[in-house]
Amino acid sequence: MKAVLGAGYALVLAVLFSIRLVAQETELEAPQPAKADVASSSLSEDEQKIxxxxxxxxxGNITxxxxxxxxxxxxxxxxAxxxxxxxxxxxxxxxxxVPVALMFYRLxxxxxxxxxxxxxxxxLFFEGDGTEKGYSEALSVWQTLSLEGDLESxxxxxxxxxxxxxxxxxxPIRGYGLVWRAVEEGYKDAVQHELVMRSILSQEARDAAIEYGTSLEIEGFSDERIASNLLVDHQGASLLAQDASKAADAKTDAARAFVYEKPDDWTTVWRLEVGSTMRQDKLQRxxxxIGTEQKNxxxxxxxxxxxSAVQPGFYRLVMGPMPSMSKAVNICVALSKAGFPCKVQAPE
Structure with a gap:
């Protein structure tokens, strides 16, 4: 059974899900008029058909x-x-x-x-069937792309x-080395996560991770954990020693006792953020x-x-509170699939 590395790890994981499953922030206004079908002499015949x-x-001519x-x-x-x-x-x-989408992606x-x-x-990884085969295929593709220089992978x-x-x-050391490599190569989405990881690992562990990240093309990927002896906290306790079953039991007990009440401060709870606009009445509509379409x-x-903390003059629709990260992620995935842009936000 997998161990738990602590709150810092859960925070990073939650942000990861929000990045992969959420459409970019956009105001809830009417869509822009569609562009006219104009031929371009710079396109090849096949490109023009696409x-x-x-x-x-x-x-709107889907057919x-x-x-x-x-x-x-x-x-x-x-x-095509x-x-x-x-x-x-x-x-x-x-x-x-999803099966047909996977077929065309593979082709x-x-x-x-x-x-x-x-x-x-x-x-495969985020919306697949959850089988080991699917996860393994996703990892293999990411690894190939990573070694070819793809920073998102x-x-x-x-x-x-x-x-x-x-x-x-x-x-964790391999993980930090890869995130550090992405940041060094200019992948901005990784910056905040690299900072969180850096604050958890010791200097020795960070040095080992950076050495791996620097020589990624030579080292490649393996199933052997990198320098697990360096994964200790400031008191010298192993970061891999916590029992995952105890953590799961604690989460279950918390979920059973959870009461859905509006918090005094939304930033203190797990929550969803869905859409943004300059008008609060539009958010309520x-x-x-959403309540009509996704009542259950x-x-x-x-x-x-x-x-909104990032868009002055805008408001965000917040929904919650959530009893756990997993509950928030599951609902956010479902909302995203239904066409409602959604972000999972962790307690600050």
Whole structure:
């Protein structure tokens, strides 16, 4: 049974889920007019066909756009395969079908489409069937892309090794080394997580991690944990020694006793943030719409509008409080799949 590394680790994991599963922050206004279908002399014939398909989709002509993509995919166009995978993943003009999306991502990936490879790994890991085979395939794709210089893959692998998720044994030094490498190469999303990790590890552990990150192309990936003897806290206790079953029991007991009440300070609880706007009344209408569409999912959650910390003059729809990180993540995944942009926010 996997061990628990502490609150700092849970915080990092929660932020990871919010990044992978949440659409970017956007005001809840009407969409912009679709672009006209304009030919470009700079595009090849195949590229122009893809652009025509995407223009049709933007204009709401799902049937025409999808038909063009299917024709191109049958001709071996990897870009068409990639966009078909996106349509099936998001459920555009059809029901969501993860298996079909995975099929098209794989076909595009085999044809050398890097974005399809990354999307394939992300979908397998975060929204797949939860089998060891699926996790192993995702890790293999990420590892290949990482060694080819893809920073998002390097960062995601770092998070997985840090937390010991899925089919991977916890390997915090390898994880920090990968996240450090992503930051050094300019991947901004990894900066805050690198700071959290750095605050937990000893100087010796950080040095070992940085040595690994620096020589990643030579060291590669293995199942052997890096320098586990260095994983100790300031009192010398092993960071890998906590019993996961005790932590799970504690979470279960807390969930059973949980009471859904509006907190005095939302930043002190696990919560969801869904959408933003400059008008509070619009947020309330949006909340009512979510409540109608996702009544069984929302349940007893309390909602509130709070000023955005990153967008002056804007308000965010906050929902919660959540009894646990896992509960917050599960609901956020479901809301995201239903088309509602959602972020999981951890207690500060």
């Amino acid at each position: 652009e025509n398909a995407l223009t049709a989709l933007r204009n 025409r756009g999808t038909a063009i993509l299917h024709v191109e995919a049958r001709e071996g166009n990897a870009e 395969m990639f966009h078909l995978a996106e349509l099936y993943r998001l459920g555009v003009g059809r029901d969501v079908s 595009a990936s085999v044809s050398g489409h890097k974005r399809a490879s990354l999307s394939l790994a992300n979908l 390097t960062y995601l692998l770092g998070m997985v090794y840090w937390n010991g998720d899925a089919a991977v044994e916890r390997d 949006y909340r009512a719409f 999912l929302i349940g007893e959650l309390i909602s509130d509008s709070v000023p």
